[in-house]
Amino acid sequence: MPNDQLCVEALSALSGCKVELTTGPSQLTPQDFVNIVALKEFLKQEGFKELEYPSLGTLSVQDYDEQDMYSSPPALTEAPTELRTTVKINPQDFFHPQYNYDFTNIKDGNTTFLRGNEQYVRPCGWSRVALRVQQKYDGGDGWLGTGKDAWPVSYHGHNMDGSLILTRGADPKDDEPTFLDAAAASIVTGETRGRGVYSTPDVKMAQMYCKKFKSKVDEKTYEVVLQNRINPEKRTKCQREDVWLVYVPQGCNDVQTRAIVQESIRPYGLLLKQV
Structure with missing residues (x-):
């Protein structure tokens, strides 16, 4: 399993912050990290350049490798530390090792969970490096379980811009002429209108938009995705069906x-994959 230093590198890549280890109390919670990742992408879609976040101040919503954001594979550069x-x-x-799980060599086949x-x-x-989120929310931990009160699982990649997902996410071999029409319709009709935070129940979809970074720990390259409920x-x-939206009304x-x-997205796992 990834060690703590590799995990903070992954959190740095996700958030755009310089994350460091400390023996004191954590400055941010796992929920803060999913907030920052989701809000930065949302504000970028809305045309803003900065995010004001409690205890951190002003954060840029732009990646320093922005010019390569739409390329494949994603750029491996990072912002200057200063x-x-x-x-x-x-x-x-911050982490909860008891619930770590190595899916690296697992294949579920036709098994349904x-x-x-x-x-x-499953990823x-x-x-999966488990995040310490038990007993952190009002109402108990039912959302995190497998029972009737459990929330569905979603995955969030670093660059999950709804317009990119809806136009790029199709199978290149799919010649269905109505796909782009349906994608456009999903942006402008009903309650969605495309304004909000996107995630997906399919880890392969999230992987298409995830952050990639080169570790200073082992000089290997990794992809990182957040696993949420x-x-x-x-x-x-x-x-x-593989695109979910948490709608943010105009005027908020x-x-x-x-x-x-x-209220909508709660993280519980940091996913890493060597590439």
Whole structure:
């Protein structure tokens, strides 16, 4: 399993911050990290350049490798250290090793798993570092379980811009002429209108938009994705079944938008895959 130093490198790649280990209390929680990743992408879609985040101040929503964001594979460069906000985390109160799981060599085949009475596509091929999120939310831990109160699993890649997903996400071999029409319709009709935070129940979809970084620990290259649970009452399914949206209404201020994300998406795993 990835060690703590590799994990902070992954968190740095996801958030755009310089994440460091400390023996003191963590400066941010796992929920803060999913907030930052989701809000930066949302604000970028809305045309903003900065995110104001409590305890951190002003964060740029642009990647320093932005010119390569749409290329494949993603760029491996990172922001100069002096330009990034430093965040300190204590692995003792941030990670939960008891629930780590190595899916690297697992193949589920036709086996079906459920979470929240919906199909759970396990992240086969990835290593999951568990985040310490038990007893951190009002209402207990039912959202994290397998019972009737459990929330479905979703995955979030670093660059999950809805317009990119809906136009790039199709199978290149699929010549269905209605796909782009359906994608466009999902942006402008109903309650979605494309405005909000995107995630997916399919880890392969998230991988298409994930962050890639070269580790200073072992000089190897990794991909990183967040594994979350999503509130089914706050989620809207787009016309593509593998794209989910948490809708953010027009007129919401920063505090309201952050509250919507916190009520809708809760992280519980940091996924890493060597490439």
